[in-house]
Amino acid sequence: MSFDVPDDRRYLESHEWALETDGVVRVGISDFAQDELGDVVFVELPDEGDDLAREAEFGVVESIKAVSDLYAPVGGDVVAVNDDLFDAPELVNEDPFGDGWMLEIEPADPDDLEALLTADEYEEQIA
C-alpha cells in the first residue's frame, strides 16, 4: 500500500507534518498515520495562545480502536486551531494534508523546521 507524502512539507518521526506559509507553520498528521489509526472519532487540541515547546505533546487523536499522542514539530505560540475537527474528526481520515489540519504555530525558532525529516526521509521511514 502506498501513501501520499507531499514534498512541500516536513515530517516528524511520530507522523506529524509541518507546512510553513508566511512564517506560520500548519500542523497535521500524515496519510500513513490516519490509515494506521483507522476511523478517527476524537481530537483534543490546545487552545489558541498556548505556548508549545518543540516536540512537546500538544494533544491526542483517537480512532475507534486506538489513542495516539500528538507532538509539536516546532516550538512557539498556537495562533490557530482547527475547530472543524471537534464536530467532524473524520476530516483527519478524509483529507489529512488539507482540511484535516490541526493547528498553526508561530515558530519561536524558524530553524526548528530544518531539523525535521524531508518527504524522502519520511517516505523511507514508513516504507
Next chain:
Amino acid sequence: MPLQTPPLRGLHDERGAKFTEFGGWDMPVEFDSIRTEHAAVRDAVGIFDVSHMGQLHVTGPDATELMQRLTSNDVSRLAVGDSQYATITDEDGVIIDDTVVYRLPDGDGNASDDADGDPTYLFVPNAGTDEATHQRWIDYRNEWDLEATVDNRTDEYAMFAVQGPDAVELVDGVTEESVADLERFEARYATIDGVDCWTARTGYTGEDGFELIVPWTAAEEIWTALDCQPCGLGARDTLRIEAGLLLAGQDFDPDDDPRTPYEAGIGFTVALETEFVGRDALAEIHERGVEERLVGFRLIDRGVPRHGYDVTNPEGRVVGTVTSGTMSPTLEQPIGLGYVPVEYAEPGTTLQVVVHGRSKKARVETTPFIDTV
C-alpha cells in the same frame, strides 16, 4: 511463541485486512474500516472469522455430569440442537471464562446416524484458553472418576459468525437444508457445498444471525459461499459493547479483575439448583448481594472512555474502573462498561470518567445501549 493463524490468514491478507494479536492468534482486526464493517452488521449483514475461539468436544456416558459440574448453567435442560450461555467458575465463584455449550446430535458429533446413545457436547471457550480448559476438564474427570472423552478440536474447526438483519436470508440461501426456522440458541448441521456445518442461531453482536463451526479444511469454500462484508475484531468489539456484552480478559479477568457472574450482570447463567465448581460460593453471594456491579455509561462531555480509566463520583473520589469503552459508531456517542459500587449503579446516576487526566461527566445507562434481538 509463534502466533496461531486462522485457516484463512492468507485469504484475509490478500483482501487487505490488518491483523492483530488476540489470545495468541493472529487475527484480522479490520478489513475496510471499523465504521463500514460495524454499519454493515447493524444495517445488513457481515461475516467474522472467529476461528480463534476454542472448540472442545465432550462425550461418553458421564458427559452430561462432567459438563454440569464444570459450567454454571443447567446442561440437563439442553435437548439435542439446543445451546446455552454459561460461565466456567473457580471455587470462589470467580469467572474463569464464558462459553456457549451446544448439545450435538448423539454419537461422535459429526453426524446423527451413527449414534451410540451417549450425549455429546461442544463448547466454545475464548481464544487462547482452549488448552487450559481442556486440561481442566481432563483433571476433574479423572478426579471424579467420570467416564467421558474430552477432545480439543480447536485446530480442526474454523468458526464464522454471520450477523445482521439480512443474515438469516443469506445463510438460509446457501445451506441445502433450511435453517431459517431455527430459534435463538438452536442449532443443527446444515450442508454447504456438501460440507456439514454446525449452524447455530447465536452470535455476539446484538444482531440476529448464525455462528457456523466448519471443518478447517473446508473453511475457504464456506467463507466464500457466505459472500458479504468481511468484518474484523475491531467491529466485533464496538458491536458487542453497544450490545452490553462482555469481553473475556477485559470485562472480567480471573487474574487482574476477578468477578463473579452476579457482579458481571450475567447471573442468568448461574443455575444454583445444580452442583458445579463455585456453586456454593455463588449461592452465598446471591444471598448476600454484590457490592459492585458492571454498568453501562455514556460520556456527556467530549472524550472516549477506554479500558483502565478511572471512574470517579462527582466529588472526584475514584469509585471504579472502565473495563471497555469506545465511540459508538451507531450512536456516535462515547459509551463504556465498568464496575462501580451498587450505590452508583442506578441508570441516571452521574459519574465521571478520567480521560487523559481530565474528569469527563458520564451518566449510567441501561444496557444494551441499542435495541438488539
